[in-house]
Amino acid sequence: MNILIKNGRIIDPSQDIDGKGEILIEDGKIMEVRRLKAEGKRLKAKNGKKNSELRTPDSELRIIDASGCIVIPGLVDMHTHLREPGYEYKETIATGTKAAVRGGFTSVCCMPNTNPVNDTISVTAFIIDKAKKEGSCAVYPIGAITKTQRNEELAELDALKRSGCVAFSDDGKPVTNSLIMRRALEYSKIFDVPIISHCEDMYLSEGGVMNEGFISTILGLKGIPKAAEEIMVARDLALCELTGGKLHIAHVSTEGSVGLIREAKARGIRVTAETCPHYFTLTDEALKSYDTNLKVNPPVRTERDVEAIKRGLNDNTIDAIATDHAPHHADDKTKEFDAAAFGISGLETAFPLSLKLVEQKVLSLKQLIHKMTVTPANIMGILKGSLSVGSDADIAIIDPEKSLEVDSSTFLSKGKNTPFHGWVLKGFVEKTIAAGKIYDWT
Amino acid sequence: MLNTKDLLGIKELTPEEIYSILDTASGFKDVLQRDIKKVPPLRGKTVVNLFFEPSTRTRTSFELAAKRLSADVVNFSVATSSVTKGETLKDTALTIKALGADFVVIRHSSAGVPHFLSRLLDISIINAGDGANEHPTQALLDLFTVLSHKKKIKGLIIAIIGDIVHSRVARSCIYAFVKLGARVRVICPPTLTPPEITNLGIEVFHNMEKGLEDADVIMTLRLQLERQSKGFLPSLEEYFYLYGLTSERMRVAKGDAIVMHPGPMNRGVEIESEVADGRQSVILEQVTNGLAVRMAVLYLLAGVKK
Numbered sequence: 001m002n003i004l005i006k007n008g009r010i011i012d013p014s015q016d017i018d019g020k021g022e023i024l025i026e027d028g029k030i031m032e033v034r035r036l037k038a039e040g041k042r043l044k045a046k047n048g049k050k051n052s053e054l055r056t057p058d059s060e061l062r063i064i065d066a067s068g069c070i071v072i073p074g075l076v077d078m079h080t081h082l083r084e085p086g087y088e089y090k091e092t093i094a095t096g097t098k099a100a101v102r103g104g105f106t107s108v109c110c111m112p113n114t115n116p117v118n119d120t121i122s123v124t125a126f127i128i129d130k131a132k133k134e135g136s137c138a139v140y141p142i143g144a145i146t147k148t149q150r151n152e153e154l155a156e157l158d159a160l161k162r163s164g165c166v167a168f169s170d171d172g173k174p175v176t177n178s179l180i181m182r183r184a185l186e187y188s189k190i191f192d193v194p195i196i197s198h199c200e201d202m203y204l205s206e207g208g209v210m211n212e213g214f215i216s217t218i219l220g221l222k223g224i225p226k227a228a229e230e231i232m233v234a235r236d237l238a239l240c241e242l243t244g245g246k247l248h249i250a251h252v253s254t255e256g257s258v259g260l261i262r263e264a265k266a267r268g269i270r271v272t273a274e275t276c277p278h279y280f281t282l283t284d285e286a287l288k289s290y291d292t293n294l295k296v297n298p299p300v301r302t303e304r305d306v307e308a309i310k311r312g313l314n315d316n317t318i319d320a321i322a323t324d325h326a327p328h329h330a331d332d333k334t335k336e337f338d339a340a341a342f343g344i345s346g347l348e349t350a351f352p353l354s355l356k357l358v359e360q361k362v363l364s365l366k367q368l369i370h371k372m373t374v375t376p377a378n379i380m381g382i383l384k385g386s387l388s389v390g391s392d393a394d395i396a397i398i399d400p401e402k403s404l405e406v407d408s409s410t411f412l413s414k415g416k417n418t419p420f421h422g423w424v425l426k427g428f429v430e431k432t433i434a435a436g437k438i439y440d441w442t
Numbered sequence: 443m444l445n446t447k448d449l450l451g452i453k454e455l456t457p458e459e460i461y462s463i464l465d466t467a468s469g470f471k472d473v474l475q476r477d478i479k480k481v482p483p484l485r486g487k488t489v490v491n492l493f494f495e496p497s498t499r500t501r502t503s504f505e506l507a508a509k510r511l512s513a514d515v516v517n518f519s520v521a522t523s524s525v526t527k528g529e530t531l532k533d534t535a536l537t538i539k540a541l542g543a544d545f546v547v548i549r550h551s552s553a554g555v556p557h558f559l560s561r562l563l564d565i566s567i568i569n570a571g572d573g574a575n576e577h578p579t580q581a582l583l584d585l586f587t588v589l590s591h592k593k594k595i596k597g598l599i600i601a602i603i604g605d606i607v608h609s610r611v612a613r614s615c616i617y618a619f620v621k622l623g624a625r626v627r628v629i630c631p632p633t634l635t636p637p638e639i640t641n642l643g644i645e646v647f648h649n650m651e652k653g654l655e656d657a658d659v660i661m662t663l664r665l666q667l668e669r670q671s672k673g674f675l676p677s678l679e680e681y682f683y684l685y686g687l688t689s690e691r692m693r694v695a696k697g698d699a700i701v702m703h704p705g706p707m708n709r710g711v712e713i714e715s716e717v718a719d720g721r722q723s724v725i726l727e728q729v730t731n732g733l734a735v736r737m738a739v740l741y742l743l744a745g746v747k748k
Contacts, residue, residue, distance in 0.1 A: 214638035220575030290554030
């Protein structure tokens, strides 16, 4: 089936496109992107052909009217927990990728803290195979840095890379042993894939369940100081400088981390960084309700940190926005705050929450889309996040003006654990096209 | 009168509500001095003491308070319950509700558990201590005790000494005394000082002599003995040297200062026996007043539900 998307505003930062236009999809690939002047006159087509009519497709043509919508590359999430294998009661590759396409994501990179850990090629192969059979979008596994994420020996990084892992991380835990982290950054230079660091000093964070500060004091909950993150950011930046490896800092949550990364980039250190919507949307004030849906690691911080993260996004200190989608079963959240699991189910609210950055003039719409498409794709070295001719037809069609109320009970993810239930947001996805398949959410 | 079905913390109370509890407690204190100490207001009501942490005095105090009001009392403690078989807090709570309880008196090591129960159950929840959050009835009985000696709260200098960071008693007392206009100081080592606590409008001292100067009320807290192994303190001896309440140190406080302790005491760790048993000590009065205050809380909450 061929698809023609008409009347939308096409924004593709990878090709510096922003304007009215049409996209023709054939056999799951983007065949043509044609830009129109405001009055509908055709401009030079991106495939190089001048002023030719859009090629009339031979077979049946499905026309999508994207009036009032933006038409953008399918979003790329470089930090997702799909939970399979091992925790299928929280999420599966099938449900997690459904949630992804609902949120406009057509590529997700899944973290290795499954059971068993993705530290061997058989687990990687299982994930890739399962995603092919049951997945709704592209899935790129992230391999573990150390065997069983135990901080002792490196996993077989090359074998994992060859079997399809696009990056390495012990996410969920830090690599506490600095020597192992050094070796990982060094060894991974063989194939130039990023080492993704979950920055947390486990001694400082021990027992902590929220940001340490005035709010933790009045709630009587044990705090996780910002220093627990910043110490590890500083360590990893030093190791990155020492080794020349490719470092990516996951889920930046503090003002201090933003400053360290900014300074490192200015010195030419090869580091990239991501943050997540909750870190520029929420502060620890929200925890006064003891709502366990707000329990996340790293914890949501303070207004100062929120502002610093916004500045970091604005000046590209923070390269990408990822979800850290961490779905949990209600049983894991309906507990004492201390005992509840960490994590937010994020795929289905990430774009609307991030769109607020445009309203707040932190980012232009194009910059925002950059940080959720081609930037994460480039960091992970995957050919995604672009509408260039010949690419997989991965597209999100979004009405940036239509408001909807978040209802966690309608999430396609098994994880209904969101602190944003009941929030009214703009920018939910109208339609997603993943490898040429259309999902209509209206 | 109280406006909510629960007593979750002092944070949630207005000064008027606090005074209303204290006035009611004063009436019950008279009852407790009678020959026959039982009154009928809670006849036919059931109070469940749901204690997930070991406690003798608070549990006994609530039990006796409920019995003095003619309620039926059931003690549900962790060691003898199905919690040890892996039951979730939610299921335990729903079970207690299904048994027909009217009040749940909850103690738990995790902050926010009373709030969790409050959302889950439509019966009255009384916080008997949740993690390092609050222990509201302790603060109320402390207010009651101070009032009975000083006749006012406003303007008094209250010095709270010890492990503030882990103490729900300290937090509830800070809220309570600040709400009623006292000047609150905490005296503690920096390792046991909660972050940004001065935002509550109190002063922090790391030096005992300076902190005790001109104090009207001296409240010293129990030091959990495991703090040493967790690196908060080098030794209990050093703690006593720096922060132990001794008769010598009492001299910098006001001459009529009273000494309080929520119990149980570690003599020779946070307080010297001469002070604990001295003429300025009101520690045993606190225990008696606790009974009256807990009767008042149960009585007033029963009124809200009607």
